[in-house]
Amino acid sequence: MTTPVGGNFSADMQNAIAQQQAITAEAAKTNVELAKSTTVKDAYGKIR
Secondary structure (H helix, E strand, O other): OOOOOOOOOOHHHHHHHHHHHHHHHHHHHHHHHHHHHHHHHHHHHHHH
């Protein structure tokens, strides 16, 4: 594996992986929030 001129392949890869993990974590949080709000809505719907 050759290192591109002026670039650090390893650092760039770690950066890309870190960004991917941050995006995944944000998506997971969003999904949890959606699940919570849906559950609450369903519960209210069943009570009425």
